[in-house]
Amino acid sequence: MKKIILNIIALVFSFSLFSQDVLFSEIVKDYNQIDKIGPNCSWHNTAFMGFGFAVAEQPDSTTFKPFGSSYLDLGFRSKKKVTNFVSVVGELGVRMATFKYDEDDKIIFANNTKKKHTLNQIYLYPAIYLRFNFDVNRGNFMGKYIEFGASMDYYLSVAENMEFENGDIKSTTNQRGFDYAEPMNFSAHARLGFNWFTIKASYRLNPFYNDDNLNLQEYFDLPQYSVGFEFQIL
Amino acid sequence: MKEFLKYKIMKKFLLLFTLMALFLPGIAQEAYRVYFTDKKGVEFNPYEYFDQKAIERRLKAGISLYDKTDYPVNQNYVNAVTEIADSMHMQSRWFNFVLIYASSENQLAQISNLEFVDHIEKSKLFRVIYASETETEPINNSFENLAINQTERMGSKLCRENNIDGKGLRIAVFDGGFPNVDVHPAFKKMRDENRLVLTFDFVKNREHVYYGNKHGLMTLSNIGGYYGDIPIGMATGAEFMLAKTEINREPLSEEEYWLAAAEWADKNGADIINSSLGYGYHRYFTSEMDGKTSLVAKAAKMATRKGILVVNSAGNEATAEWKTIITPADVDSVLSIGGIDPDKDYHISFSSYGPTADKRMKPNVSAYGHVVAASGEDEWQTVDGTSFASPLTAGFAACAWQTNRDLTNLELFIEIEKSAHLYPYFDYAHGYGIPQASYFINKGKERAKPTFNILEEKGQIKIVVNPIAYNKNLWVGSTNLLFYHIENAEGVLEEYYVVSVQKEEVLSFKKSDFEKGQTLRVHFRGYTDILTF
Numbered sequence: 001m002k003k004i005i006l007n008i009i010a011l012v013f014s015f016s017l018f019s020q021d022v023l024f025s026e027i028v029k030d031y032n033q034i035d036k037i038g039p040n041c042s043w044h045n046t047a048f049m050g051f052g053f054a055v056a057e058q059p060d061s062t063t064f065k066p067f068g069s070s071y072l073d074l075g076f077r078s079k080k081k082v083t084n085f086v087s088v089v090g091e092l093g094v095r096m097a098t099f100k101y102d103e104d105d106k107i108i109f110a111n112n113t114k115k116k117h118t119l120n121q122i123y124l125y126p127a128i129y130l131r132f133n134f135d136v137n138r139g140n141f142m143g144k145y146i147e148f149g150a151s152m153d154y155y156l157s158v159a160e161n162m163e164f165e166n167g168d169i170k171s172t173t174n175q176r177g178f179d180y181a182e183p184m185n186f187s188a189h190a191r192l193g194f195n196w197f198t199i200k201a202s203y204r205l206n207p208f209y210n211d212d213n214l215n216l217q218e219y220f221d222l223p224q225y226s227v228g229f230e231f232q233i234l
Numbered sequence: 235m236k237e238f239l240k241y242k243i244m245k246k247f248l249l250l251f252t253l254m255a256l257f258l259p260g261i262a263q264e265a266y267r268v269y270f271t272d273k274k275g276v277e278f279n280p281y282e283y284f285d286q287k288a289i290e291r292r293l294k295a296g297i298s299l300y301d302k303t304d305y306p307v308n309q310n311y312v313n314a315v316t317e318i319a320d321s322m323h324m325q326s327r328w329f330n331f332v333l334i335y336a337s338s339e340n341q342l343a344q345i346s347n348l349e350f351v352d353h354i355e356k357s358k359l360f361r362v363i364y365a366s367e368t369e370t371e372p373i374n375n376s377f378e379n380l381a382i383n384q385t386e387r388m389g390s391k392l393c394r395e396n397n398i399d400g401k402g403l404r405i406a407v408f409d410g411g412f413p414n415v416d417v418h419p420a421f422k423k424m425r426d427e428n429r430l431v432l433t434f435d436f437v438k439n440r441e442h443v444y445y446g447n448k449h450g451l452m453t454l455s456n457i458g459g460y461y462g463d464i465p466i467g468m469a470t471g472a473e474f475m476l477a478k479t480e481i482n483r484e485p486l487s488e489e490e491y492w493l494a495a496a497e498w499a500d501k502n503g504a505d506i507i508n509s510s511l512g513y514g515y516h517r518y519f520t521s522e523m524d525g526k527t528s529l530v531a532k533a534a535k536m537a538t539r540k541g542i543l544v545v546n547s548a549g550n551e552a553t554a555e556w557k558t559i560i561t562p563a564d565v566d567s568v569l570s571i572g573g574i575d576p577d578k579d580y581h582i583s584f585s586s587y588g589p590t591a592d593k594r595m596k597p598n599v600s601a602y603g604h605v606v607a608a609s610g611e612d613e614w615q616t617v618d619g620t621s622f623a624s625p626l627t628a629g630f631a632a633c634a635w636q637t638n639r640d641l642t643n644l645e646l647f648i649e650i651e652k653s654a655h656l657y658p659y660f661d662y663a664h665g666y667g668i669p670q671a672s673y674f675i676n677k678g679k680e681r682a683k684p685t686f687n688i689l690e691e692k693g694q695i696k697i698v699v700n701p702i703a704y705n706k707n708l709w710v711g712s713t714n715l716l717f718y719h720i721e722n723a724e725g726v727l728e729e730y731y732v733v734s735v736q737k738e739e740v741l742s743f744k745k746s747d748f749e750k751g752q753t754l755r756v757h758f759r760g761y762t763d764i765l766t767f
Contacts, residue, residue, distance in 0.1 A: 023715070024580055024732035026587065026663060035555075040519075139517045 039142040039195075044079040052200065052228015054099060064223060068100035071226065079131065089129040089147060097121045099222055115170075116163040119222070127151030127189065145193040153185040153204075182210050196232040201225070265323065265357035266342065267490070269331040270311050271350050278305045287404055287503025295541035295642045303328045303536070311350050318344045324436075324494050328536045333357060333490050357490065380576060380616065381461040381606040384626060387576075388601065389671030390468050393633045396675055400458065400469030400632030402639070404431065406499035407454050407625070408492060408509045410480035411446020418451065420459035420608035423470065429458075432502055435478040436491045443478040448609060450476065452617055453510045455608035456625035457632075466606050466614075468629035468671075475504055480511065489513065492562075493533035500540045505635065505643075507537060508628035510547045510621035512560030520558050524591040525565040534562035543635070543643040544568045545628040547620035548597040549586035552663075559586045559596050569631070569647055570596045571624040572665055573603020580715060580732045581663040585620050588662035593726045597665040598647075599654045601626040630669050637674040649674070659757030661719050661730035682760035686716075690745065695765065697741040697756055716740055716758040723751025 036042045050073030056064040075093025082088060101117035129149030133142075160175045186205040191198045204224040280289060280299040283306075292299055307325045312332050316322040318341050319334035326333075336342055345351055393399065415421055415430070424430055433443040443450075457467040458474065477495035492511070499507055513530060514523075525531050534544045548570045549560035563570035563586075573585030582603035588596035601623040609615040627650075634653070635646055651657060653674060656667030689696045697718070718741065719730035733740060735758070748754070748767040755764045 021734040021736055022731055023578070023734050024663070025729065026661075026731075027729045028589070028662060028727050139515055139519055139522075141516050 035140070038140045040081070040084075040138060040140045042081050044081075044142075046077050046079075046232045047234040048075055048077055048093075048230050049073065049233050050075075050093075050200065050228055050230035052202075052226050054097075054223040055225035055227055056223045063102045065100040065102045068102075069098060069223065071095050071097035071228065073228075073230065075125075085133055087131040087133070087145075089131050089149070091125075091127040091129065091149075091151075093125050093127065095121070095123055095125060095153070097123075112164045112166050114162060115165050116161070118161045120157070120159045120161065121155060122157040123153045123155040123185075125151040125153045125187070129189070129191070131193075142193065142195045144195075147189070147191040147193065147198075149189045149191075151187045151189060153187055155181065155183050155185070180210050182206060182208060191230070198230045199227075200230055201227045264337070265333060265335055266319075267326075267329075267331045267333055267355045267357055268315050268319075268345055269329070269352040269355070270308065271352045273302060273305045273308055273330060274350075275310070276305045276308050280304065284501055285503035287505070288501060291503065291505060291541040294640070297539075297541055303330075304540075307332060308350070311348075314348060315345055315351070324490055326490070326493055326497060328493070328497055328533070331355075377606060377614075377616065378461075378464070380602075380604070381464045381466050381614075383576060384456070384602045384605045385465060385468050385629070387574075388468065388626070388630045388669055389675075390465060392675055393468060393671045394465075398633045398636050398671070398675070399471030400629060400636055401471035403469065403505045403632040403635055404473040404475065404503050405457060405469060405506045405508060405628060405632055406475040406477060406495070406502075406504035407450065407457065407628075408477045408479045408495050408499075408507065408511060409447065409450030409453055410511075411448065411478055412443045412450040412454060412476050413445050413448050414608075414611050415451055415454060415476065416444045417611055418455075418459075418608050419612055420455045420461065420466070420614070423460065424458060424474065429471075429473045430476065431473045432475040433477075434475075434495070434498055436494050436498075437478060437481050443476050446478055447480065449510065449621065450478070452607035452609065453508065453621055453625040455614075456605055456622045457508060457629040459608050461606050461608075461614050466608075467625060469632035472629075472632045475499060475502060489529045492530045496533045496537045496542075496544075500537060500542060504542055506628050506631055507534075507542055507544045508546075508625050509534075509544065509562070510619075510624045512547060512549045512563055514549065514551065514560035515554075515556050518561065520556060521591050523559055523561055523564040525561075525568075525594075528561040528564075530562040531565050534565045534568045538565070538567035538643060541643050543631055543646055545624055545631060546570055547624035548572045548588075550584040550619055550621075551586040552581075552584050557587060559588055559590065563596060564590045566590075566594060567644060567647065569627065569650065570598050570665070571620060571627045572597035572600040572663060573618075573620040573623045574600045574664070574668060576602050576604050582618070584618070585623070585663065588665075589726065593724070595660055595662065595665065597662075598651055599627060599665045599667065599669050600663075601630070601668060627669065630671065633671060634669070634674045655760070656717060656757050656762075659717055659719075659755055659762040661717065662727055663730070664717075682762075684763070685759040685761040686740070686756065686763070688754070688756065688763055688765050690765075693745050695741075695743040695745055695748075695754065696739060699735055699738045699740055699758065701738065716756065718754065718756040720748075721753040721755060722749075728752075 038044060052071055053067055054069035073093050073095050075091055077089060077091045079087050079089045099119040103114050103117045127149050129147040131145050131147045134144040158178055158181050162173045164171045187202050188205060189202045191200045207221045209221060306327050307330060312325060315332055315334060319336045321335045323333040342354060346354060433441050435443050455466055458469040458472055459467050479491040479495045537544050546563045546568050548563045551557055559570060562568055573582040575582040585603055590596050603620055603623045604618045605622040606614050607617050607622060631650060634650060650669050651666045653669045654666035655670055660666045684700055686697055686699045689698055714735045716733045716735050720728050722728050750767055753764055753766045
């Protein structure tokens with residue numbers, strides 16, 4: 001106890017003896033070393049948000065509403081710089097997509113009129129891209145780039161909603177768990193980037209519906225092309 | 235997956251990527267610098283080409299009037315290249331190139347094949363950084379006091395008493411625009427005395443510069459403008475050349491504008507260039523701030539070779555990720571200016587730190603980074619940034635040069651460093667401190683009497699303030715600031731401090747904490763002492 005008190009007294013005494021009011025201090029670190037993390041550094045991690053539309057083809061007799069079939073992406077992206085010119089980008093995203101069929105007022109059977117027909121999807125997509133920068137000497141700045149990549153789209157949820165009208169009677173159907181929807185799809189992507197903003201075009205490589213399990217002729221494939229934009233949110 | 239093969243994937247891929255390629259033409263036209271092998275056949279008469287002041291500057295500095303870098307670019311070469319390119323933008327006599335726009339590899343190949351083309355470099359687009367900020371921590375100095383003190387801290391009163399106001403010196407100011415300089419009362423004396431000798435807008439290739447970013451209006455006022463009767467810059471008798479080198483709203487600019495303005499300033503007899511501009515994050519890494527990499531660094535270096543004193547703000551990056559100086563403040567022969575907080579009399583929070591990437595000391599000296607500057611058509615405002623420390627120093631430099639016109643630009647550079655209030659102490663926030671006019675007017679610095687002692691006893695190093703100097707009742711403002719740093723054996727600072735002296739025994743170190751070759755350097759009230767381990 002006595003020793004502790006003595007130590008405390010010595011400590012207080014030393015503070016009063018050597019106290020100084022440091023107004024400004026700077027430890028010179030190696031400021032000029034390039035960081036490992038940053039837009040044009042070894043690693044760059046960012047979250048992103050995307051929005052886009054399906055580019056509707058006109059297969060068979062059914063069409064999709066222009067701009068009605070859209071998607072929202074949320075995801076995380078990690079870039080590994082290989083050279084000043086080339087980077088590899090890994091990405092994990094979730095897409096919430098809605099396809100709106102242009103079938104309003106279509107008489108389905110008897111006097112039932114289809115008023116609304118949508119297909120909603122939620123899927124997880126790990127993707128990998130190769131990024132090519134136009135400008136190799138650009139500081140810690142993303143600059144302009146073009147990317148080519150591919151993704152595996154794992155469907156977490158597919159739901160089809162329809163609304164019918166028969167005179168005053170309205171009815172809705174909501175179906176999930178289709179066995180004729182492929183649970184795993186593959187897509188190819190191309191992006192043109194301007195720093196934190198990218199324009200994106202995608203193409204689904206395989207048909208969404210699985211022919212083997214699909215007996216209903218009225219189904220046809222969903223649009224395979226989509227275009228949109230993405231921007232960093234963090 | 236068997237369905238996968240049914241589709242003509244490759245065909246659709248090609249379609250997709252063709253669509254993507256449609257985006258590209260909009261950005262395909264690029265700027266290139268085409269360097270020539272020689273200047274054969276160019277006739278050059280320096281007495282016709284240069285302003286008389288440019289000739290005098292060269293003769294004084296012992297620079298040849300027939301230096302090949304001063305010969306104009308061969309116009310036959312320029313014409314031949316321009317015929318192939320989309321357009322020609324500017325030409326540099328110093329570096330013997332022409333800046334062109336081209337949109338195809340074929341054009342570049344044709345140009346490369348011309349026998350007089352040495353090589354082609356892609357021009358780097360970059361974002362200009364105006365080294366100013368509008369917000370910082372509150373500062374208590376009153377408006378009028380600040381207007382007085384921003385120059386008085388460097389000894390403006392002494393200059394005025396000795397009729398030193400930069401007369402006979404010509405200062406070129408590079409900035410983003412000079413709106414209202416032609417009407418603002420801060421420049422009435424300048425206009426009345428016809429000391430706005432030349433203007434040029436390098437962006438639009440015309441003489442009118444009284445528009446654009448008001449940053450130039452402000453910086454000019456801190457070189458030679460007035461707030462009422464109070465001079466807010468020291469060079470109130472100097473001549474001025476105004477160069478608009480930046481586009482106000484364009485995010486990216488060609489660094490060639492700065493070079494073109496420097497060549498113009500040289501040709502037309504500028505003695506000093508003030509550039510409160512810098513280039514950093516968007517184009518370079520801090521590791522490239524070595525004074526050799528950027529085109530503006532090369533241009534600034536060449537300007538100093540022509541006998542011009544280039545004064546550049548250090549930048550406002552201290553609190554940003556970048557933290558250090560921006561180019562061209564990284565050039566060894568450019569006088570780089572840090573910012574001082576007027577209320578504290580030491581480093582203002584945002585002022586960029588040194589050293590350069592190759593470990594040279596920067597900034598060189600400092601001036602107030604919070605000032606009164608002209609604004610609007612007839613207003614003044616307080617504004618923050620090393621953008622304003624730089625013109626304050628440029629104005630000071632004009633006065634200093636006026637006291638001894640025999641000095642070359644590099645001799646003046648060294649003398650300005652020596653005149654600074656901390657010299658020979660330095661650090662990477664203040665450089666050598668704030669330049670003092672008394673050094674030039676009184677022809678040197680009085681040898682300071684020791685104000686402290688460095689004592690060694692029982693394994694301790696103690697800094698003890700001299701009792702004669704110790705009268706804290708008289709200590710106001712900056713006078714109780716003690717600066718110290720620890721330098722390694724290679725001459726690079728490892729750490730540095732500013733301490734408020736509260737008692738005689740200010741500091742105590744364990745001797746064992748120092749490594750062999752390290753130096754402890756301490757400055758207090760004009761006196762510097764060192765201890766090397």
